[in-house]
Amino acid sequence: MIEVEGLSITSAAGPILRDVGLHVAPGERLGVVGESGSGKTLLAMSLMGMVPDGLSVTGSIRIDGAEMCGADESAWRRLRARRMAMIFQEPMSALNPLRRVGDTVAEPLIRHLGLAPRAARDKALALFDETGILDPERRLSQYPHQLSGGQRQRVLIALALACDPELLIADEPTTALDANVALRITRLLVRLAEERRMGLLFISHDLAAVSRTTERLMVMYGGDVVETGATAEVLRAPAHPYTAGLLSARPSLAAHGKRRLPTIPGSVPPPQELPRGCRFSGRCGQEIARCAAEMPQPVTTAPDSWAACHLLQARAKGAGA
Numbered sequence: 284m285i286e287v288e289g290l291s292i293t294s295a296a297g298p299i300l301r302d303v304g305l306h307v308a309p310g311e312r313l314g315v316v317g318e319s320g321s322g323k324t325l326l327a328m329s330l331m332g333m334v335p336d337g338l339s340v341t342g343s344i345r346i347d348g349a350e351m352c353g354a355d356e357s358a359w360r361r362l363r364a365r366r367m368a369m370i371f372q373e374p375m376s377a378l379n380p381l382r383r384v385g386d387t388v389a390e391p392l393i394r395h396l397g398l399a400p401r402a403a404r405d406k407a408l409a410l411f412d413e414t415g416i417l418d419p420e421r422r423l424s425q426y427p428h429q430l431s432g433g434q435r436q437r438v439l440i441a442l443a444l445a446c447d448p449e450l451l452i453a454d455e456p457t458t459a460l461d462a463n464v465a466l467r468i469t470r471l472l473v474r475l476a477e478e479r480r481m482g483l484l485f486i487s488h489d490l491a492a493v494s495r496t497t498e499r500l501m502v503m504y505g506g507d508v509v510e511t512g513a514t515a516e517v518l519r520a521p522a523h524p525y526t527a528g529l530l531s532a533r534p535s536l537a538a539h540g541k542r543r544l545p546t547i548p549g550s551v552p553p554p555q556e557l558p559r560g561c562r563f564s565g566r567c568g569q570e571i572a573r574c575a576a577e578m579p580q581p582v583t584t585a586p587d588s589w590a591a592c593h594l595l596q597a598r599a600k601g602a603g604a
């Protein structure tokens with residue numbers, strides 16, 4: 284569906300992206316990870332034809348067989364309206380604060396699909412339902428500030444799905460959310476990609492989120508793609524030192540069962556009793572709680588993934604936390 288070859292983006296100050304290649308087929312989920320400033324967002328923007336003025340784009344971006352690199356704005360607009368959609372990190376700033384979220388989602392249905400207002404409202408309601416928005420009927424008439432961060436991100440996903448895109452680009456969609464909500468959003472994206480046979484390009488700093496969301500992974504460093512492969516394989520045996528560094532700096536809970544825990548730099552976050560305040564659920568939560576209960580001294584640490592890593596690591600060493 285989308286094939287990129289030799290894509291480079293250059294500013295007056297020099298190259299930003301160099302010779303990037305990727306492809307996403309219908310229903311396929313590709314992850315992009317990389318340090319801040321490595322060019323992930325600009326890559327996503329280039330696939331939407333939205334690279335800021337002043338930057339030059341060369342190479343090939345083929346979408347459904349049509350060459351889009353160098354295409355004019357009207358060609359991109361047609362494509363953006365019907366074939367591709369993008370969601371961003373901060374749902375609050377991506378939604379119009381003065382508009383009811385139901386109207387926001389209904390608008391492209393009226394504008395691009397020509398639906399009557401009543402039909403657009405019904406479709407918005409169905410999209411709210413599909414994206415797991417609680418009490419969808421009532422939510423339609425609410426404003427963004429009346430929703431939680433997770434519900435706002437679901438509204439943005441519903442908006443992105445409005446015109447049945449073939450590719451969804453999600454740029455750090457879980458970064459502003461807490462661990463539990465982030466987990467639910469990534470599960471939702473996987474389900475939607477599978478059910479709709481929609482391609483997903485998932486950009487993230489969070490290796491745990493990437494590992495549970497994508498099948499293939501591309502690692503970027505300083506504007507270059509330094510590694511690509513099956514996500515599980517790249518995370519199990521990284522070939523590039525940058526990927527290995529990323530893994531040891533930000534260990535993922537998903538990987539804990541499969542490999543030795545790396546040493547975690549930095550200190551444990553502010554005190555808070557883990558089992559009671561633990562935000563993890565299911566097997567992970569039980570494992571962390573059991574682990575905390577086994578510690579020789581009371582556990583006083585924050586219930587986030589870093590704390591969980593410390594706990595599991597301490598248990599592995601047979602030490603107290």
Ligand SMILES: Nc1ncnc2c1ncn2[C@@H]1O[C@H](COP(=O)(O)OP(=O)(O)OP(=O)(O)O)[C@@H](O)[C@H]1O
Pocket residue numbers: 294299317318319320321322323324325326335337338
């Ligand atoms: N309009 C622009 N003009 C010139 N340089 C830009 C422009 N937009 C971004 N850049 C530069 O391009 C590089 C890549 O930026 P980009 O936002 O794609 O990085 P990123 O990997 O998404 O980072 P982050 O994870 O922090 O969002 C950065 O060095 C940035 O300063």
